[in-house]
Amino acid sequence: xxxxxxxxxxxxxxxxxxxxxxxxxxxxxxxxxxxxxxxxxxxxxxxxxxxxxxxxxxxxxxxxxxxxxxxxxxxxxxxxxxxxxxxxxxxxxxxxxxxxxxxxxxxxxxxxxxxxxxxxxxxxxxxxxxxxxxxxxxxxxxxxxxxxxxxxxxxxxxxxx
Ligand code: CO
Numbered sequence: 001x002x003x004x005x006x007x008x009x010x011x012x013x014x015x016x017x018x019x020x021x022x023x024x025x026x027x028x029x030x031x032x033x034x035x036x037x038x039x040x041x042x043x044x045x046x047x048x049x050x051x052x053x054x055x056x057x058x059x060x061x062x063x064x065x066x067x068x069x070x071x072x073x074x075x076x077x078x079x080x081x082x083x084x085x086x087x088x089x090x091x092x093x094x095x096x097x098x099x100x101x102x103x104x105x106x107x108x109x110x111x112x113x114x115x116x117x118x119x120x121x122x123x124x125x126x127x128x129x130x131x132x133x134x135x136x137x138x139x140x141x142x143x144x145x146x147x148x149x150x151x152x153x154x155x156x157x158x159x160x161x
Contacts, residue, residue, distance in 0.1 A: 001030075001033045001034060001036075001037045002034050002037065003034070003037050003038050003041045004034050004035070004038045004052040004053075005052065005053075006038065006042060006051055006052060006091050006092060007050065007051055007052060007053050007092060008092055008093075008094070009090075009092050009093050009141065009143075011053075011092075013050045013053055013054075013055055014050055014051070014092055014136070014139070014141060015139045015141065016050070016055055016139045017137075017138055017139050018048075018049065018050055018055045018056050018057045018058075018136075018137045018138075018139070019055055019056050019057065020056075020057050020074045021056050021057055021058060021073050021074055021111070024073070024111070024113060024114060024115035028058070028073070028113060029113050031049070031054070031058065032058065032060065032071055032113055034052075035047050035049065035052065035058070035060050036060060036062070036069060038052060039060060039062065039091075039161075042091050042160070043159070043160070044091050044159065044160050044161050045061065045062060045063045045064070045129050045159045045160070045161045046059065046060060046061040046062070046063075046129045046130075046132060046133045046161030047059065047060055047091065047133070047161065048133045048136030048137055049137075050136055050137070050139075051091060051092050051136065057073060057074045057075065057137045058071075058072070058073050058137075059072045059075065059133035059134065059136060059137060060072070060133070061126070061129045061130055061133055061161070063125055063126055063129055063159075065126065067122075067126060070120065070130070071110075071112055071113055072108065072110040072130070072133065072134070073110055073111040073112065073113065074110060074111050075108050075109070075110035075130075075133075075134050075137070076108060076109045076110070077106055077107070077108055077131070077134060078107050078108060078109050078119070079105075079106070079107035080103035080105060080106050080107075081103060081104065081105045082103055082104030082105050083101060083102070083103060083104055084101070084102060084103070084104040084124060084127075084128065085099055085100070085101040085147070086099065086100065086125070086128060087099055087100075087150055087154070087155075087158040088100045088128065088132060088142050088146075088158070088161075089142075089158055089159060089160035089161070090132070090141065090142050090143075090160055090161060091160045091161065092141075093141075093142075093143065093160075094160075096143070096149070097149065097150040097154075097155055097158050097160075098142065098143070098146030098147070098148060098149045098150055099146065099147050099148045099149075099150065100128075100132075100142055100145045100146055100147065101145070101147060102127070102128050102131050102145070103127065103131070104123055104124060104127060105121070105122070105123050105127055106121070106122055106123075106127040106130055106131055107119060107120070107121045107122075108120050108122075108130060108134070129161055132161050133161065
């Protein structure tokens, strides 16, 4: 396991649509383990492969709740509903935080590291984190959705991904 370098904005890899994963092999497992270490090292709640320079549809989310670490390979949003507005940060934009409005509920379909397809439903903060990561895989950055940037005194407890 190893900590990878995080790609900071601006970078081409952060704004392109990622390629689907085709091989569910040891290399993919190692990459996911490295992504986990990198996310934890930077106190993040999620990380997408383009953020470590890899343009493949791989992302992880771990908001430190009972869901554990969610590994999403080739994820697809299949249902959304409701609305939530809350603070968001991104590991590729240090010191930049903003309010983003997103659906409150999301249902996704994705593959795990073994290539097994699963569906997952999430609400509130977990749904927000999942959508932030899936956006990364489509080259969409949270800054394109920020309605208001936050001041320093509003940042308590805001986490990046
Ligand atoms: Co991000």
